Structures are given as structure tokens and as C-alpha cells.
Amino acid sequence: MTQDKISLLLDDGRRLDGRELHEIRPITMKSSVLDRADGSCYLTWGNNKIICAVYGPRELHPKHLAKPDRAIVRVEYRLATFSVNERKSPAPRRREYELSKLIKESLDSVLFLEKFPNGTIDVYITVLDADGGTRCAALTAASIALADAGIPMKGFITGCAVGKVADKMVVDLSDVEDKDGQGDMPVAMNYNTGEITLLQCDGEFTTDEVKEGLSLAIRAIGEVYKMQKEAVLAKYTQIEESIDDLGEEEE
Amino acid sequence: MSKRLVENSTQNRVVPGDKIAVIEEFLPDETCFEQDGSILSTTTGEVITDLKKHKITVKPIKNLFILKRGDVGVGRVVYVKKQIASVDIHMINDTKVPLPMNSILHVSEASRRFVKNMYEVTRPGDWLKFRIVRKMKPIYISLIGEGLGVVIAQCNHCGHDLEFYRRNALKCPNCSLIQNRITANSFGKLVTSFTRTSQNETR
Numbered sequence: 001m002t003q004d005k006i007s008l009l010l011d012d013g014r015r016l017d018g019r020e021l022h023e024i025r026p027i028t029m030k031s032s033v034l035d036r037a038d039g040s041c042y043l044t045w046g047n048n049k050i051i052c053a054v055y056g057p058r059e060l061h062p063k064h065l066a067k068p069d070r071a072i073v074r075v076e077y078r079l080a081t082f083s084v085n086e087r088k089s090p091a092p093r094r095r096e097y098e099l100s101k102l103i104k105e106s107l108d109s110v111l112f113l114e115k116f117p118n119g120t121i122d123v124y125i126t127v128l129d130a131d132g133g134t135r136c137a138a139l140t141a142a143s144i145a146l147a148d149a150g151i152p153m154k155g156f157i158t159g160c161a162v163g164k165v166a167d168k169m170v171v172d173l174s175d176v177e178d179k180d181g182q183g184d185m186p187v188a189m190n191y192n193t194g195e196i197t198l199l200q201c202d203g204e205f206t207t208d209e210v211k212e213g214l215s216l217a218i219r220a221i222g223e224v225y226k227m228q229k230e231a232v233l234a235k236y237t238q239i240e241e242s243i244d245d246l247g248e249e250e251e
Numbered sequence: 252m253s254k255r256l257v258e259n260s261t262q263n264r265v266v267p268g269d270k271i272a273v274i275e276e277f278l279p280d281e282t283c284f285e286q287d288g289s290i291l292s293t294t295t296g297e298v299i300t301d302l303k304k305h306k307i308t309v310k311p312i313k314n315l316f317i318l319k320r321g322d323v324g325v326g327r328v329v330y331v332k333k334q335i336a337s338v339d340i341h342m343i344n345d346t347k348v349p350l351p352m353n354s355i356l357h358v359s360e361a362s363r364r365f366v367k368n369m370y371e372v373t374r375p376g377d378w379l380k381f382r383i384v385r386k387m388k389p390i391y392i393s394l395i396g397e398g399l400g401v402v403i404a405q406c407n408h409c410g411h412d413l414e415f416y417r418r419n420a421l422k423c424p425n426c427s428l429i430q431n432r433i434t435a436n437s438f439g440k441l442v443t444s445f446t447r448t449s450q451n452e453t454r
Contacts, residue, residue, distance in 0.1 A: 155267055
């Protein structure tokens with residue numbers, strides 16, 4: 001444990017990648033990246049690279065799964081074979097099934113599913129490059145893709161992980177901090193309403209640390225939420241630009 | 252005056268979950284929802300307020316199919332009983348529906364005049380033009396209104412396409428049988444590529 005404390009924080013109190021304790025990694029988000037999907041998003045969060053596609057609401061097959069009063073959400077979270085250090089088998093593992101379920105339950109809480117009886121909304125998330133915190137990043141990307149598809153929602157789900165490294169609470173853990181740190185706590189919430197839709201905890205935290213972690217996570221989520229809004233509204237800029245281009249061509 | 256009262260601000264672009272008004276000011280429509288006295292947007296778009304009718308709406312950037320009361324649609328009759336007919340909805344407002352929808356037509360909604368039972372209104376396999384009267388499940392439809400009724404029908408006896416004989420009566424050119432239907436004004440004219448393909452598939 002002493003070894004961890006020394007190795008995960010630099011002498012000046014910064015983290016191994018040069019970040020402050022409460023600093024998140026650089027994030028870029030782009031919506032409508034796939035033509036064939038109803039909604040899509042490409043997100044980079046530090047070294048994480050995630051692509052998400054949403055199809056629906058559409059007819060559900062097999063039909064015996066359909067609910068007569070609402071739609072169902074199906075989420076497929078997958079790690080690409082080349083996303084981790086050693087080749088990962090393309091077959092889904094237990095972790096991927098678990099994360100698919102978590103993301104589904106988190107998204108369920110913000111969607112107006114009763115508007116689409118007998119239907120389905122399919123969310124496909126592929127992690128192209130994984131570097132810690134992919135579940136939070138995947139949820140963030142899925143929210144943008146759903147908004148891009150025009151599916152009615154109560155708000156965006158935004159996620160960010162916090163954790164404990166060298167007895168200090170840090171925000172947005174990288175892969176090394178996730179594996180060698182003392183604990184991690186992914187949080188996802190609907191930032192507008194303050195509803196927490198995902199909260200997991202791995203490691204040992206005191207009550208005060210959990211409280212501090214939650215407040216840090218909410219602050220970080222606020223920053224990510226602003227970027228989500230900009231990414232969704234950027235579609236207007238794309239449309240306006242394409243209209244301008246058409247006008248120039250006609251001239 | 253009404254023009255001035257309807258405001259469409261291009262600057263006021265919102266995303267899902269954004270607060271756009273309070274419930275004392277406006278009535279929310281299907282693109283918004285109310286939570287703790289506030290009206291929040293459910294979709295990405297531009298806010299349009301109507302100060303005359305006190306309504307607020309979000310014009311979505313991407314239109315999604317949502318069934319509304321009063322929508323006019325086209326569907327195929329699946330089965331007919333004495334008082335009801337079951338109709339599969341295929342098109343709403345000239346748009347193919349993305350989800351399978353089944354609706355019920357009650358005999359009281361078939362016509363303004365007296366009809367003895369549903370067999371005088373429609374038969375299985377007919378294509379109807381109808382209006383939605385209840386959007387939630389079970390979806391109810393009505394044939395009361397201008398231009399609504401049976402638009403394509405086949406003979407019960409030989410399966411040949413029926414021709415218009417007189418109002419609310421059709422004649423089979425093959426077996427000369429005259430059958431009762433509540434016909435639409437546009438009987439026989441609603442042969443789109445969509446209905447033609449569906450007919451061929453079922454035959």
C-alpha cells in the first residue's frame with residue numbers, strides 16, 4: 001500500500017499524468033457521426049475512445065419481449081478486441097454484460113418509454129480504446145446519441161468517477177489509478193434534477209470520504225454536462241453550415 | 252396581433268431537461284413535461300411560445316413519430332365482429348408507422364347513420380381511412396368525418412377488387428355481388444405503392 005501511495009502521486013502533489021487531484025481529463029464529443037444510425041456520438045475522454053449508435057424507436061423482435069404499454073431499452077456495451085493491452089476475445093464477458101445492464105437501467109430512468117408501446121430503443125456502445133472510466137464515458141455518449149436520435153428524455157445522464165489514491169480523493173481516475181488505487185466510485189446522474197442513476201463503489205471509503213467524493217463527482221459532472229449540451233446543440237451549426245454551402249453552390 | 256404574440260426565438264435553443272417556463276405561465280404540450288411547477292423540454296429544439304393561447308412548445312430538430320388525437324391514418328382490417336373491428340395501422344399522416352399498432356373500431360364510431368352491425372361497415376382485408384380518437388392503448392379509431400371510410404375492398408365471395416356502385420355499396424365486377432361498406436369519398440383512389448405491395452404480399 002505504501003508503494004502505491006508513492007507511485008501514484010508525484011512529489012508536487014500532482015497525479016502521474018500531470019493533473020491536479022480534482023481535474024478531469026480533456027474531453028471531446030461529437031454527435032451525428034454515423035449516417036445510418038438514428039442517433040450517434042463519438043466521445044474521447046482522455047485516452048478513452050467510445051462510439052455509440054442509437055436505433056429506434058422501432059419494432060421489437062422477437063415479439064414476445066415486447067411490452068404492450070411501453071418500449072424497452074436494449075443496451076450492448078462492448079470492448080473492441082484492440083481496446084485493451086492484451087487482445088480481448090470478441091465474445092462478451094461477464095463485465096460487459098454487467099455494464100450493459102447498468103447502463104440500461106440508468107438510461108431507463110430518463111426516457112419516456114410509455115410513448116412507444118411495443119417498441120424498442122437499441123443502444124450500441126463500442127469502446128475503441130479503454131483507459132479507465134469507460135462506464136461513465138459510455139453513459140455520457142449514450143445520452144448524446146439518444147438526444148441526437150430525437151428520443152424524448154427528462155434530461156441527460158452524465159457520469160464521472162471519483163476514487164481514492166494515496167489517501168486522497170481524486171476525480172476521473174485513469175486506468176492505472178483505477179487498478180492500483182485504493183478505491184473507485186463511478187457516479188452518474190441527471191444533472192438537471194439531481195437524481196443519481198448510477199452509484200457503485202469498489203474499495204474502502206469512510207463516510208466523510210464518500211460525502212466528499214459525491215460532491216466532487218457532482219461538480220465534475222456539471223462540467224461534463226455543459227460539454228454535452230454544446231455537443232448536442234452543435235447539430236444546429238452543422239445544419240446552418242450545410243445550408244450556407246448549398247446557397248454558395250447555387251450562386 | 253397574433254403574429255406578435257407567437258414568438259419563435261432562434262436564440263432560445265434547448266436540450267432535454269432544460270427549464271423553459273413555469274406552469275403558471277404556459278400549458279406544456281407533448282414536447283415538454285411538468286416537474287415541480289416547472290416546464291422542462293424533452294427534446295432538442297427551439298422554444299416557441301404562444302402568448303395568446305398560453306401554450307409552449309419545442310420545435311424539435313428531428314421529428315419523431317408520436318401518435319396524436321385527430322391524426323388521419325390508413326390501415327387494414329384484421330378481423331370483424333358484430334360490434335367491433337380490429338385494424339392494423341400502417342400509415343399516419345402519409346408516413347409509414349415505425350412501430351406495429353393495432354386499433355379498435357367500434358360500431359358507434361362507424362357512421363352517423365344507423366348501422367345494424369360491423370358487417371355493414373367493413374370486412375377483413377379492407378383498407379380504411381380513419382381518424383384517431385384515442386391515442387393511448389387500446390387505440391380507438393373513427394370513420395365519422397369527411398373523406399373517411401373504406402378505400403380499398405375485396406369481394407367476400409371471389410376475392411376480386413370491388414368497384415364503386417353507389418354510396419355505401421360496392422359491386423364485384425367478377426361475380427356481380429353487391430356488398431355494403433361505409434365508403435370514403437376517395438374510394439379506389441388511394442392506391443399508393445405502399446398499399447399495392449402490401450396487397451400483393453398478402454395474396
